[in-house]
Amino acid sequence: MDNRTNLDDYLAGLGIADADETASPPPAPEALPAAVPVAEAAPEDPRAALERFLTGLTARIDPGLSVTVREGEDALEAEITGESAARLAGRDGRTLGAIEVIAYTVLAKQAGRSDLRVRVDVGGFRKRQADTLAKLAERLAVQVAKSGEAHELQPMPAGERRVIHIALKEHPDVTTESVGEGTSRRLIIRPRHG
Template sequence: MKNIMDKKTNLDDYLADLGISEAEDEAPTRKAPSRPEAIGKTAAPEEPLVIVERFLHGLVTRLDEGLDVRASEVEDGIEAEVVGERAARFAGREGRTLSAVETLAYAVLTKHTGRSDVRVRIDAGGFRRRHAETLAKLAERLAVQVAKSGEPHELQPMPPADRRIMHITLKDHPDVMTESVGEGSGRHLVIKPRHAS
């Protein structure tokens, strides 16, 4: 199988392969407000939410016309969900497609705004929500085991977002604490007793 990365050098090449031209990945321009009280209340053309929503809408509708995107601003960035009858398929195996699309959306956002402080999180068909619930339940089960045995438990390496879910789940647990150890793709979570016996 030919590796698409071999000949691609920048984001514009990837977008072109997806059928998204430079003009189409631009944020839409807004009409000038007609009422005096509306002046200053319109979104700027480079607003992060508009950029991400437009990019994702263009991408998902090219892949499947039955899909759409709902995006909103949250405290630390932008959350978007791919919706539609076959949205869950968009997540890909173990959420890898979602992670790749998040990376692309973040790159488009950074390219257009110059900002790198806006997080982009994308879900499809509730995949991330269900995955987070599964991780939280796992963290709670392992916390009980660690508290009972008094021995730390090391998990397999996992993505930062997954480690974060487990850290948050157990941050106020009275008997255990969590720590991320390792480097790069080998970084993993350790659940250990809060109070040494």
């Protein structure tokens, strides 16, 4: 079966034809206006680019949402607030993660800054998640200290591993280590020996 024919049939079913007879032919080259040189646009301020993108995105989703962007220690941090902001997190923060990836891509393109990290929080989701992870880290640290045996967590994103590393950084009885590669990277909490 010819894939081209199937695609043509599919497009025709949508009212899109490969060669639409009603379309007018392209204008002759001499009828086109002379090309005007376009000046290279200077990269936009990263904070302004991120705020503009997130404001446009949230306005299309829910005009009642507002965006605040600030410069953190190692990243641009955006907070989306409003009555229905928490819904933007999605299941297990997946929608929020996708918003961060797109925001990072826009920032890299508009501001020419692929070196900046972007963190977005909606309705305090990231803060609540960090608090929950810190409490989990403390419970596991007590368990590891009592048993003397290491505890290996399930694979998790770098941001979540970082929260646990920071929560247990100064713990007197345990130490943390990340092992594995890519999406299989996970954290191990080990007893601290002398």
